Amino acid sequence: CGNISHAYVIFGATGNLATHKLLPALYQLHCQGQLAADVEILGCGRSPFTQATWQAEVRAKLVGLVEGDAHLDGFIQRLDYLAGSLTDPGFYQALHTWVGDNGCENNVIFYLSVSPDLYVGVTDGLANVGLLQETSGWRRMVIEKPFGYDLPSAQALQRSLEQHLKEEQIYRIDHYVGKASVQNLLVLRFANVILEPLWNRHYIDHVQITHSETVGVDGRASYYDRSGGAMRDMIQSHLLQVLALLAMEPPVSQTAEALRDEKVKVLKSIRPVDVSQLATHAVRAQYAGYQQEEGVTAGSHTETYAALQLYVDNWRWQGVPFYLRTGKGLAEKRSMVSVCFKPAPVSLFQGQGASALPNWLMIGIQPEDAVRMEITAKVPGLEMRTRQITMDASVSSPGERKAEAYEELLLDVIKGDRALFLRYDEVTAAWQVVDPVMQAWSLDEHPPLQYPLGSWGPKAAERVFGDSLRVWRHSL
Ligand code: BG6
Numbered sequence: 001c002g003n004i005s006h007a008y009v010i011f012g013a014t015g016n017l018a019t020h021k022l023l024p025a026l027y028q029l030h031c032q033g034q035l036a037a038d039v040e041i042l043g044c045g046r047s048p049f050t051q052a053t054w055q056a057e058v059r060a061k062l063v064g065l066v067e068g069d070a071h072l073d074g075f076i077q078r079l080d081y082l083a084g085s086l087t088d089p090g091f092y093q094a095l096h097t098w099v100g101d102n103g104c105e106n107n108v109i110f111y112l113s114v115s116p117d118l119y120v121g122v123t124d125g126l127a128n129v130g131l132l133q134e135t136s137g138w139r140r141m142v143i144e145k146p147f148g149y150d151l152p153s154a155q156a157l158q159r160s161l162e163q164h165l166k167e168e169q170i171y172r173i174d175h176y177v178g179k180a181s182v183q184n185l186l187v188l189r190f191a192n193v194i195l196e197p198l199w200n201r202h203y204i205d206h207v208q209i210t211h212s213e214t215v216g217v218d219g220r221a222s223y224y225d226r227s228g229g230a231m232r233d234m235i236q237s238h239l240l241q242v243l244a245l246l247a248m249e250p251p252v253s254q255t256a257e258a259l260r261d262e263k264v265k266v267l268k269s270i271r272p273v274d275v276s277q278l279a280t281h282a283v284r285a286q287y288a289g290y291q292q293e294e295g296v297t298a299g300s301h302t303e304t305y306a307a308l309q310l311y312v313d314n315w316r317w318q319g320v321p322f323y324l325r326t327g328k329g330l331a332e333k334r335s336m337v338s339v340c341f342k343p344a345p346v347s348l349f350q351g352q353g354a355s356a357l358p359n360w361l362m363i364g365i366q367p368e369d370a371v372r373m374e375i376t377a378k379v380p381g382l383e384m385r386t387r388q389i390t391m392d393a394s395v396s397s398p399g400e401r402k403a404e405a406y407e408e409l410l411l412d413v414i415k416g417d418r419a420l421f422l423r424y425d426e427v428t429a430a431w432q433v434v435d436p437v438m439q440a441w442s443l444d445e446h447p448p449l450q451y452p453l454g455s456w457g458p459k460a461a462e463r464v465f466g467d468s469l470r471v472w473r474h475s476l
Helices: 016-031 051-062 072-077 089-101 116-128 151-162 180-190 221-227 230-247 256-269 275-281 405-415 424-443 459-465
Strands: 007-011 040-045 079-083 108-112 139-143 170-172 204-212 282-287 305-311 321-327 334-341 360-366 370-378 386-394 449-451
Touching (some): 040 089, 051 072, 089 116, 116 151, 180 360, 204 230, 230 334, 256 424, 275 282
Parallel strands (some): 007 108, 108 139
Antiparallel strands (some): 282 305, 305 321, 360 370
């Protein structure tokens, strides 16, 4: 367990992520006895809270989150607040004093839940007052995605961080990897023998990875419009991580380096997208009404939907397309992997029903963490007719609590386990995949396609399938 004395310092404590994810996750860890008795959680932000008003603010947000609220008082006692500007050297002096006065055995986690353009300034500010030096305890820095804006900016950010931090101190978070259902991809593949013999180009026709959301940009329009876009916001990080977990070779162990070694090999094997054929490899679109969202620049080309066709050029996956898509304002909230197998080599039951349909393995990431296999079976009765049936299993049992991704990840930082955090070479390999597409899009004067809110995106998203008969699967 994470029963280790430390201080959790959250920059951007009043922001969306801290309010909706980080503080609730720390509260859950507290309720489960995962936080040592002396752990203190310091919120930092510009809003002028005092400790008392901050505690009241957080209490109001957390009340009712855990049934009975029996542990709420204890959690609130852990909270403190430091108001200040992240560009003011005086703020870091004050933080230095706070850390010195705090009985946390000099172990400190700094969580950057702020705009990425502040990452360098905060790191410099902390370094200038000696807060990143590991003299007695440890110092860890958690950095939210995106790590950079593209490859050159990711490299520049890394160079700045390296001046003050060792790689072991940096936790590049991708919360998708913390989802139990995403970790289950590894377990499904490597704890069972029935999938692995089929998990290659001989038996798999193609793989689809979908993350769809019903909400629009949801109050983040100005940030999303400037620094987001579906390719940068979702595909560069979350969806490429899912692809890596699906396509990687078995790691030699569960250690951070063994896992990340295998993931990075996959990311580096992705064939560069042929930008001269971009229209059939990548599709971008905006939901109707995006331009009217407050904070969106007039005439913005930022995509709220992206679909991409990728190939992993290695022995296992040569010739197998991986189709990735994600969008906001779509018909359903759903994340899933759909693996389509090749047809049986001989069609013995041709014309007798569903024999021509391929087998599918569907893995739900959210909301359902189900695993479904579609197979062909005989229709009961005198005639020899076939139909498609589904073998269906839910990964979680009714009543089982599903931990939020952030709970697991925040606990891993306390434990010093970096297996679920991204290594620098993974991040750069992922930028190398998406950068050429984003660059080509930025030079394209045509506006993105439009799709109606509540639809499954633009019809043209089928273009990534070329002249094959493949279609997107929308449901599990
Ligand atoms: C975030 C993206 O990283 O992931 C958001 O910035 C997106 O745009 C979110 O909505 C999706 O994650 P989840 O866990 O809510 O499905």
